[in-house]
Amino acid sequence: MSIYRWNCQPDQQMRGRSDMSFDENIQIFVTESQELLEDMEQALLALERAPNDADLIDRIFRAAHTIKGSAGLFGFDHVISFTHVVENLLDDVRNCLLPVNDDLISLLMRAKDYMGVLVGALPDEPVGSGEERQELMGMLEAFQSGGSTSVSAAMVEVDPDAVVCGAFHISVRLGTDTFRQGFAPVLLLEQLQDLGTIEQAHLVTEAIAPLSELDAEDCYLGWEIVLKSSADKQQIARVFEFIENARVHILPPQSKLEDYKELINQLPEDDAVLGQILFDIGTLTADELQQALNQQQEVGGLMGDILVAQASVQPDVINTALQKQEKVREAKQAQSNFVRVDAGKLDKLVNLVGELVISGAKVTELTGAFNDDALEESIEEMTVALEDMRETALSLRMVPMGSTFNRFHRVVRDTAKELEKKISLKVSGADTELDKTVIDQIGDPLMHLIRNAMDHGIEAPAERASAGKPEAGVIQLDAYHETGSIVIKISDDGRGLDAERIRSIAEQRGLVTPDQSLTKGETLRLIFAPGFSTAETVSNLSGRGVGMDVVRRNIESLRGSVDVTSEAGLGALITIRLPLTLAIIDGFHVAVGGGSFIIPLDTMVECVTLTPAQRDEVEARNYLNLRDEVLPLIDLRASFEINSASADDSSRQNVVVVQFAGKKAGLLVDALHGDAQAVIKPLGDVFQGIKGFAGFTILGSGQVALIMDVPDMIKLAVKNDGHRYQSKKMAETAIQ
Amino acid sequence: MTEPTQDFAQLTLTGDCTIYEVADLSLQLGELLRQAPSITLDLASVERVDASFLQLLVALHKEADRTSTQLHLRNPTDDVKVLIESLHVDLPLELPAGSADAGAQ
Numbered sequence: 001m002s003i004y005r006w007n008c009q010p011d012q013q014m015r016g017r018s019d020m021s022f023d024e025n026i027q028i029f030v031t032e033s034q035e036l037l038e039d040m041e042q043a044l045l046a047l048e049r050a051p052n053d054a055d056l057i058d059r060i061f062r063a064a065h066t067i068k069g070s071a072g073l074f075g076f077d078h079v080i081s082f083t084h085v086v087e088n089l090l091d092d093v094r095n096c097l098l099p100v101n102d103d104l105i106s107l108l109m110r111a112k113d114y115m116g117v118l119v120g121a122l123p124d125e126p127v128g129s130g131e132e133r134q135e136l137m138g139m140l141e142a143f144q145s146g147g148s149t150s151v152s153a154a155m156v157e158v159d160p161d162a163v164v165c166g167a168f169h170i171s172v173r174l175g176t177d178t179f180r181q182g183f184a185p186v187l188l189l190e191q192l193q194d195l196g197t198i199e200q201a202h203l204v205t206e207a208i209a210p211l212s213e214l215d216a217e218d219c220y221l222g223w224e225i226v227l228k229s230s231a232d233k234q235q236i237a238r239v240f241e242f243i244e245n246a247r248v249h250i251l252p253p254q255s256k257l258e259d260y261k262e263l264i265n266q267l268p269e270d271d272a273v274l275g276q277i278l279f280d281i282g283t284l285t286a287d288e289l290q291q292a293l294n295q296q297q298e299v300g301g302l303m304g305d306i307l308v309a310q311a312s313v314q315p316d317v318i319n320t321a322l323q324k325q326e327k328v329r330e331a332k333q334a335q336s337n338f339v340r341v342d343a344g345k346l347d348k349l350v351n352l353v354g355e356l357v358i359s360g361a362k363v364t365e366l367t368g369a370f371n372d373d374a375l376e377e378s379i380e381e382m383t384v385a386l387e388d389m390r391e392t393a394l395s396l397r398m399v400p401m402g403s404t405f406n407r408f409h410r411v412v413r414d415t416a417k418e419l420e421k422k423i424s425l426k427v428s429g430a431d432t433e434l435d436k437t438v439i440d441q442i443g444d445p446l447m448h449l450i451r452n453a454m455d456h457g458i459e460a461p462a463e464r465a466s467a468g469k470p471e472a473g474v475i476q477l478d479a480y481h482e483t484g485s486i487v488i489k490i491s492d493d494g495r496g497l498d499a500e501r502i503r504s505i506a507e508q509r510g511l512v513t514p515d516q517s518l519t520k521g522e523t524l525r526l527i528f529a530p531g532f533s534t535a536e537t538v539s540n541l542s543g544r545g546v547g548m549d550v551v552r553r554n555i556e557s558l559r560g561s562v563d564v565t566s567e568a569g570l571g572a573l574i575t576i577r578l579p580l581t582l583a584i585i586d587g588f589h590v591a592v593g594g595g596s597f598i599i600p601l602d603t604m605v606e607c608v609t610l611t612p613a614q615r616d617e618v619e620a621r622n623y624l625n626l627r628d629e630v631l632p633l634i635d636l637r638a639s640f641e642i643n644s645a646s647a648d649d650s651s652r653q654n655v656v657v658v659q660f661a662g663k664k665a666g667l668l669v670d671a672l673h674g675d676a677q678a679v680i681k682p683l684g685d686v687f688q689g690i691k692g693f694a695g696f697t698i699l700g701s702g703q704v705a706l707i708m709d710v711p712d713m714i715k716l717a718v719k720n721d722g723h724r725y726q727s728k729k730m731a732e733t734a735i736q
Numbered sequence: 737m738t739e740p741t742q743d744f745a746q747l748t749l750t751g752d753c754t755i756y757e758v759a760d761l762s763l764q765l766g767e768l769l770r771q772a773p774s775i776t777l778d779l780a781s782v783e784r785v786d787a788s789f790l791q792l793l794v795a796l797h798k799e800a801d802r803t804s805t806q807l808h809l810r811n812p813t814d815d816v817k818v819l820i821e822s823l824h825v826d827l828p829l830e831l832p833a834g835s836a837d838a839g840a841q
Contacts, residue, residue, distance in 0.1 A: 179755055185787040186822050201824035208791055211766050211799040216758035216788055223824060 026123050029070055033119045036063040038406075040112050044105055045409050051100040054252045058232055060108070061090040065230070067115065078125050079118050082133065085140045086111050092144055094230070095167075096254060107143060109410075111136055167199060167253055168229055168236060169260075169278075171267055173207065173222035175245030183243055185221055191239045196229025202277045206269045222247075224277045343436065346396055353386075353393040354679035360386045361677065361700035390677075397437075401479045401488075402430035404443050408450055412475065415454050422472040423458050425450070429479035434486050438558055438578055442488070445551040449490050449574055450475060452547065457494030457572055467569065469493065483602055486580055491573040497566035499523045506532065524564045528552040559694060561661065561711055577661060577711075585680060587707065589673035589699070590656060592636045596705035597669070598678045598697055603710040605657040605664065607672055615653065624655060624666055631657065632717040633666040658710045665717035667708075676700075678707055692716065745772040750781040755788035765796050769805055780811035785819050797827060 040063040047056045064087045071079040086108070092098045114136055117126050170192070174185065192198060204222040209215065229236065233250050240246045249266065251259050264274045360383055367379050405427045416423040434442070458464075458473030465471055478489040499520055506512045506526045518526075526532060530549040555562045560578035580602075587598035588607075608626065610618065618624055624631045633655065655666040678697035683690070694709040747768050753761065768775050777796075793809065800807035810830045812820070820827055 179788055186819065189822060189824075198824075203794070203823055203825045205794050205798065205826075208795050208798065210802075211762060211769070211792075211795045214758075214762050214792065214795050216755055216762065216792070219787070220791060221787065221823070225824075 026074065029074060030119055030122055033067050033070065034116065036067055037112055037116050037119065039063055041109070041410055042406060044108055044112065045413065047100060048102070048105055048413075052254060054094075054254050057090070057094050057100070058252070061087065061094055061230065062232070064090055064115075067119070074123075076122065079115075079122075082111075082118060082137065083115060085137050086115070089140050089144045091230070094253065095228075098144070104143065107136075107139055111140060168196075168225075168227040168233075169251040169255070169263075170223070170225040170227055170236065171247075171249040171251075171263060172225070172240060173204070173247040173268070174219045174240075175243055175247075176218045176220070177245065178219035178221075178243055179217050181242075181244060185219070188239055188243075189223075192225065192227055192236070195231040195235060195239070196227050199226045199228050200280075201225040202280060204269060204277065206273065224274075341396075346436075350393050350397060353390055357386055357390055357677055358679055358698055358700075362702070365700035387677075394435075395433075397435050398433035399436050399439050400431045400433050401439065404439055404446070405430050405477060405479075407443065408447065408477065411447060412450065412454065415451060419454060420460065421454070421458055422461050423454055423475060424472055425475050425477065427477045432479040432481060432486065434479075434578070435580075438486075441554060441558055442576075442578065445554045445576075446477075446488065446490070448547050448551050450477070453490060453492040453494065453572070453574075457492040457496075459495050463495075481580065482577075486578045488576040488578070489573060490576075491571060493571040496568045496570055496572050497524055497527070497564070498568055499566075502526055521563075521565070524566060527564065528562065559709065559711075563661075585678055585707070587676050587678040587697075588656070589676040589705065590654070590667070590669040591671040591673060592669050596673075596699060596703055597636070598676060598705045598707045599656055599658060599667065600694075600708070600710060601675065603658045603660055605659050608655045608657065608666075610653050610655060618655075618668065626657070626666070629664075631655075631664055631666045633668050634713055634717050635668045637668070637670070658714065660711045660714050663714050665714045667713065676705075678705070680707055743772060744774040744776065746776040746778060748778040748781060750783075752784040753782050753789040754784055754786040758788045758792050761789070762792055762795070765792070766799075769796070769799060769803060773804070774806040774808070775800070776808040776810055778810045779813060779816050782813055782816060785813075785815050787819070787823060790819055790823055790825060793827060794825060 040060050043056045043059040043063070047053065047060070050056065064083055068080055068083040068087055071083065089098070089108075093100060093104070098104065114129070114132060117129055120126070174183075174188075175181075178185070189198070189201075202224045204224060205220075207222060208220040209218070227236070233252060236250055237248060240248045249263050251263060260278065264271050264278070267274055364379055364383060367375050370376075408427075409425055412423055412425040453475050454473075458475070459467070459469075461471045464473065474493050476489070476491045478487075478491075480487055503512070503518070503523050503526070506523075506529070507514055509531055511526060511529050511532065512518065528548050528551070532548065552562055555576055555578070558578055560576060562574065562576045564572060564574050566572035585598075586601040588601050588604055590597050590599060608624075614624065618633060622633050622635070624633055654669050654672050656669060656672070657664060657666050659665075676699065680695040681697060683693060683695055687693070691712045692709055693712075694707045696704055696706050699705050745768055747764065749761070751757070765777070768777075797807055799805075807828075808830050809827060812829050817829070820829065
């Protein structure tokens, strides 16, 4: 549930006051805090793989810091006091007083979870979590005091490539017009002081012109500064933002020595001079300095020439730091261009657009009778605009899968630890978009499938090793678009599904009879049958026999399908297909008898008008030889038992070829009426469980048309085909 | 007021020493440097100061180094001291006798 954030509502405006109620403010705080906590979790997960990334540590710190600050506005003391302890710990980590290791990250995860509990219970305090709170606070404080004994001890754990410096290093060279622009350098440095503490600084004087050439109005000043600050790079860069031609390099705490070498390289002054300055102000240790300069000297003469050239010719403004900040800031601004919208209002909008499309279709049809060119042209324009509006409205509901996928990283991590297995989750297609309602509902089934793969699929490290597999199992999650559907694949490189075992259990449970012949695919699909489970022990993760069945039904209720393939010993692949849009579809209008049907355009392959010979052929059997391809047919008139008064020669003369999941079928219809946009209206409860239809719509003529569910129809066609083949075979055997 | 002698020269600055005065000042100071091997700039009567003036002082200092001239910056006012500190300048200052700190950053 998202909440609406706005500054004043129209009716409140009329009352003359626009402040929101206290409750609403709390709700905003809760939602924002939850987002910050989610960000904290993502950063913690990433930190596991990159323990020295200062930006990540910063992100985590700021999340806690912001929550604490906001909690302060409301006076939520219990939140403040807990978060304060977390913040202190993170501050020490930021200042390189504590090493980042597994224990720390696990502890911070627990702390983050508890903060989630605190926030979730607001404005009340959470019930009965006092013990956990005490325990966590104790652990946090113990960690902190245990770690801050000696900086050098902590350093041992830190990335050997990282510099010891625990503060920002800022190199700034002001532009010549700084004074003319009206900036006072003293104020700039004061602004830096506002952001933290300038521990050391050195005015770089190399650029100052000789006395005889000194122009009073030119600014030749620059500094190398060590700034201890809890701000981020952008905030620091912003201090110099408006100064033309200012060259600013900002190296965050614990940057790599490489970065400093790069810095020395880029700055106009002599390397040795710069090196000395960096040493003097404590940015680099003597060792680091030597390393940094040694490399430069290796390159030797050429580098020197380049530097000289750079110094004498007006150098390009190499504002790498600032440029990057610019990009990051743009990205952040783009993010803040999002607006929170109540999901209900969005649904209403989409509905209204749908109604508009229907009305539009009616108007279009009616204008046909007037034969007025100008009118028709205007209607055409209107239709185009409606089309755009429809696309836009639908796209509002589309949300990238990434947010759903992100949840899984944490689950995989925690579950892997629980199972004592090594498992990594790889994700692709995170920006594939899906309708919001589908995303909301697909999360749980996906989670279950992943946990299943972890529990039953991926083997324990020892077993994997003896099978010649890498110790760490991989679960791959993919999402992509495919002709009007979304495909989500979950694959693992585990032990795969044992078809024989599945078969025998299915027989035990009475799901199949021993003499029933099944293809491997059909056997594997039995895992989705109700009451099925192959786990010997029912773990608390899965194996209750409820899971896969529920997963299948969840997916089918979204008009999707799920399938499984596997190679024993190599792994398994689960493929989920979901329709791309729920509300409005592009369809093709066909007539069968007196009835109208809409076939989703994106499932249509082609239309075939039958020749008289073909019509005879079709009369005799239920398939069509289409360019040497056998196409199973469905006679809609017969299937739906449509009785029409005129069973004349003009009937059953067209076949609409449709496809889904690689299978084709032909729908035998009377007449083809062309494209039609259909707003899908759900069939009422009375019609639940009827196969073949995805809903209904109202045509421009006011007539009701049923919208075909192509996957269902294809299943029907293939099944009928199979059965007929079966019965034909049996008939043949009987004859023999 | 310059007092040219063979061994040292002194200049007492008075009034505002800001970007507006720096052009003139730089001429004066350049002149001063040529007069003797040891020069003194007395800053006790300086009023407003700014970064442009500081830049001038640094340029003067560099030039003094280059010409092997001894430069003494004497009796800096509090404003001058604050300016030097806040801009983190490495200039040797000579404070009035009896003061505690060394002055230079």
